[in-house]
Amino acid sequence: MNENSQNSNFIDKLSKLTVDNDPIDPALYEKFNVKRGLRYADGRGVLVGLTKIGDVVGYYIDESGSKVAIPGKLIYRGYNVEDIVEDAELHHQFGFEQCVYLLLFGQLPTQSQLDEFSSFLGSLRSLPEYFTEDMIMKAPSSDIMNKIARGVLASYSYDPDPENRDVANILRQCIELISRFSTLAAYGYQAKRRYYDGKSMYIHNPLPELSTSENFLRLTRNDKSYTRLEAEILDLALILHAEHGGGNNSSLTIHVVSSADTDTYSAVAAAVGSLKGRRHGGANIRVIEMMDNIKENVRDWSNEKEIEDYLYKIGKKEAFDRTGLIYGQGHAVYTISDPRAILLRNKAAELAKEKDCEEEFNLYTSIERLAPEILYELHGQKKRICTNVDFYSGFVYSMLGIPRELYTPLFAIARIAGWSAHRIEEIVAGKRIYRPAYKNVAEEREYVPMEKRK
Template sequence: MNSKITDKMIEKLSSRAVLNDPINPDLYEKYDVKRGLRNANGTGVLVGLTRIGDVVGYEIGANGEKIPVPGRLMYRGYDVIDLVKDAESHDDYCYEQCAYLLLMGELPTKEELQNFRDFLGSVRSLPPNFTEDMIMKAPSQDIMNKLARGVLASYSYDENPEDRSVPNIMRQCIELISRFSTLAAYGYQARRRYYENQSMFIHNPIPALSTAENFLHLIRPDGKYTKLEAQVLDLALIIHAEHGGGNNSSLTVHVVSSADTDTYSAIAAAVGSLKGRRHGGANIRVVEMMDEIKENVKDWSSEKEIRDYLYKIAKKQAFDNTGLIYGMGHAVYTISDPRALLLREKAKQLAEEKGCLEEFNLYRTIEQVAPEILMEVHHSDKRICANVDLYSGFVYSMLNIPRELFTPIFAISRIAGWSAHRIEEIVAGGRIYRPAYKNVCEERKYIPIDDRK
């Protein structure tokens, strides 16, 4: 059977599936279905309890209405801003401390933190032959795909992969937290070699380096980076490490773990979730939108020119014609996204070092004027703010990190939160997730095969 016939057959089968699978939108309201696990007022349906993280963007008033408040991101009850400021006061990297806090539930002492860092450094290298057999011999154009396969392949290199005891799961999670940056970096190098015909540089991880330092060391030909570059990437890892149990990938960890499967299957599923353009791929859309804005706005210092083009985007006359200004708005944050505020501060410092202040000011102007433009165009009184994606892609670009690594960086960070949610589900869950779906297909009389037309 040739490919043309196969394509026609697939097209016909697809058309039939689409034709027979539509659901009348009115039925969702009739049966009070919480689409996307969201209530009618936009809040999430409560499906579980967690002690790991919290996302605060509004309060619920006496009449049930949402009252906007400045955004806060909490890790184990601690404000992330306090973690960042404390690390900055000691001129230290903080991602490893955040990972410890998320996993153990308590802030580490200096000795505990050093022991944890030493452990991470000791297992950052991949198992013998893993790089050659699992990465170089099976490269992928998409590094998130390679990362998921790397996680699943790790099962085969684990002497005790099926042990569901907490100590064994903790060991597996710490190894994955340590190795995610190596898996992503080597996946990127393989992609360069096999899909871009460029040189491939395989550096060994250095145990004494932080996660941020190691990643920059592994992806750059000369392995070099500045202290500020590593500090900015470290901040990005901190603020992406956890975001409450309700985000799609963390929920995926809970759902898959509740089925009593192994750690590698649960984490690989989370990687697949984060790969989605509605989840981890959002910062790439911001950068693509900014490419178009920079092409069409001749004077980046002109607020009028910027406003005019943003109006075109909001009115579905420019960029992807969706009416969305990417990097603006969030499901929970209303007045401010604390992650965006923290990253904006570091982005300015990096822009000063890299000579990119003009571009930083362009982003800043968009952050200031886009909310009112969207409210006006969409006739909405919903308050919105810039989210972390507005600045994350800009920061990665200034760090000369290729766009294909933007979402993997998110995964390198979020593996800490996923691991904490994996352990929490094992310890406190105990029931497989089994939400209800209402069947709205009418019952039909069976037709014998000889009578079908």
């Protein structure tokens, strides 16, 4: 037996010890009134903090204490995101940079303030000297989220004042990261293409006059070209993913880690690690994989009965990954509607015409209409569910020709704006380290000396 096999067998033995030792009786969670996942039994999150940054509205609590579902709203600093999107379209502007300004500073910028801020962001998009060669090309990663996290941590070494906790310095660090996330992701992808896929690598310089969405498309495409509509719909996706309240896992992560009084790069890298998780930021990839399966098994995409029959099979664990999940359906807060999904779907209709993908778009809208009813019928849930933003974001990215390994990094490129606002809020207003309680349910045991152990 070779050394690798011996090590593997030893790890397997240790793993069995770990698994056998760690189970906890589920009844104990109820006995001690534990809020698993920081959630109440009805799915509401446990209140652990206050924020002025964003709000996710999907219900209200009536006089009896019951949840009453309402159409979903996404609020940034008191403003409905639908109004932000509408205003950006009206003025033929890219809106993500305005959202960044709003989330960081709590107010809508004037045109001159926005121009100045956008220009400042643009001037910071290039990575520090030798960073690309030393930190990206010399250590490529098969996963771009890990590459971004490493890039964030490596940025500490290029910062002349990395440990300074003054708000001005933290703001400077956050703005630099917001600006550079798209470059980190694009260059990490190019290195992955070269070293893992055996394809050509294209390293283009970001242009300071371009928006975040324009630069991302420029940096990831061989010929650097894109249409205005392509950049607009990617900009919309960035707006819709920039913030989602303080309770989502990655935003909570940056609050928790920041409360320990660590540096900006450590806190942001932790948030990236959270977002990478398959229960958080990777959901749109699961939607695309499911849609691949549906397209292979539904011959006539215009036949709703055929679509419905196959969705029933998925819901009954008879098809696709046999989990019974129809991905892109349901949300922890939204029940009647996810406003992000509606906005993205409406813009996706325009792009589908440009890309000659209208038949596929119609398949998506059919599933959006059918899936919630099918899941309600199959599982008898107490609440209705709605299609969420992940259902359409992957479709939009696929029409844009964006590789799947960049779907979750795109989420990070947007959410770094919200994370930065939450980090600053924690530094300014939190000022107390998170220290929730865990109840120990193991019995105390009498120590056994070495010679008496069996």
